[in-house]
Amino acid sequence: MVHAAYAVLSLAPLLVLGVPPIGTQPEQVHLSYPGAPGSMVVTWTTFNKTESKVEYGLLGGRLFEMTVGGNSTLFVDSGEEKRKMYIHRVTLTGLKPAAVYVYHCGSDEGWSDVFFFIALNDSTSFSPRFALYGDMGNENPQSLARLQKETQLGMYDVILHIGDFAYDMHEDNARIGDEFMRQIQSIAAYVPYMTCPGNHEASYNFSNYRNRFSMPGQTEGLWYSWNLGAAHIISFSTEVYFYLEFGLELLFKQYEWLKKDLEDANKPENRAARPWIITMGHRPMYCSDDDQDDCTKFDSYVRLGRNDTKPPAPGLEDLFYRYGVDLELWAHEHTYERLWPVYGDKVYNGSKEQPYRNPKAPVHIITGSAGCRERTDRFNPNPKDWSAFRSTDYGYTRMQVVNATHLYMEQVSDDQYGKVIDSIWVVKEQHGCSAWF
DSSP: OHHHHHHHHHHHHHHHHTSOOGGGOOEEEEEEOOSSTTOEEEEEEESSOOOOEEEEEETTSOTTOEEEEOEEEEEEOOSTTOOEEEEEEEEEOSOOTTOEEEEEEEETTEEOOOEEEEOOOOOTTOOOEEEEEOOEESSOOTTHHHHHHHHHTTOOSEEEEESOEETTTTHHHHHHHHHHHHHHHHHHTTSBEEEEOOGGGOHHHHHHHHHHOOOSSSSTTSSEEEEETTEEEEEOOSGGGTOGGGOHHHHHHHHHHHHHHHHHHTSHHHHHHSOEEEEEOSSOSSOOBSSSSTTTTSOOHHHHEESSSSSOEEOSHHHHHHTTOOEEEEOSSSSEEEEOSEETTEEOOSOSSOTTBSOSSOEEEEEOOSBOTTOOOOBOSSOOTTEEEEEOSSEEEEEEEOSSSEEEEEEEETTTTTEEEEEEEEEOSSOSGGGGO
16 A cells, blocks of 8 residues: 555656646647648647747657747637637658658647658659548547547558548537547648538638638649659538538639640640549539438539529539549548449449549548548439449548559448448549540
8 A cells, every 4th residue: 555655656746747837738630741742830829828849850860950930820619608729730841652650749838749751752643642531520520530540550642531520610609620630630730631612611611610720822722733652632522512601602612723724634745644533522513312402402513514604604524524533522422322433413424344443533432430420421213324323331541542543442430340331443544634535
């Protein structure tokens, strides 16, 4: 008994020193790729104003031998309490491709835990591995534990979160947003966590989304593009078609940006280097859930545009088809659905035996079943011809851009303890609009 008491007493100084300086303590640490080779952005939150520093070094080298400063911005949530937080951003540059770095962030008033990441390889022959999903909440985030372990095992180079975070980040005066960002730290502090906005981010004009994440470009993460391996990846907002009160001009601005970005990506030298064009947006163009919403009531605004605006708002299906988009990733429906290659509501398979070999239209994947308080959705019992595979299991999708011609995707069921329940190879010997003919 005496020995036990001595043991506790000997820990007393540690227990006292271990009390974190709450307001100045970094939390919600997450990485993102700013789009420039050899770089990474570290973002975190404190509740008092402090310096913004990242100390880092190569794994196996001297710990924290390099220091980079950044800046913080004050974010005042629009809820009743007008809670304040400081969002810190530091950009690391000059990173060696594929090297492992160890880092922590904060200031002399408080440091984060120690994390590591692998700097992205900027070679076009790199074969990046992704986990992708949407609709993951703070309550019932069923896939989170599996994703945490797999990320820390080094299975992924990048995470794509295709809209709908936390359910909802603004709730309880943005405390739910804080909780969610703490939950994903065990993934997002190790690999770039790349995002697009969903309908659950809409409160106060998407302010929690726009302030908390650090995506490439100058649009507060609403739309942007970046390159990795043989892929050009475009993230955009489907929500500009639905929340017109935040500005109809956003819809047209994004459309013009998409058109220009796709034109650039299709310049012969660019398409040769990055032949795969992959888009991610929250609300799908096609789906077969029985939700009395986008899947059953009307042809998607995102697909066909809106005629009730002045001027009429153009949809995106023709634009994406015209510029030879290969793969379109969606969420919003709390299910997994794989489509046959589709355009204009019709199936355009490569061949009967090999539908995804040289398909004659873009391939669509809906992956919105990561887990949230709204549970999974049900399917319409009579889907259209373009629906190839459907599952209501909780889970997420893995993707690897293997090389210029081959891309692999598989669906993981968390309900079935990580079992792969669906997989496809998309094989394209030719990319671009001419591949459709």
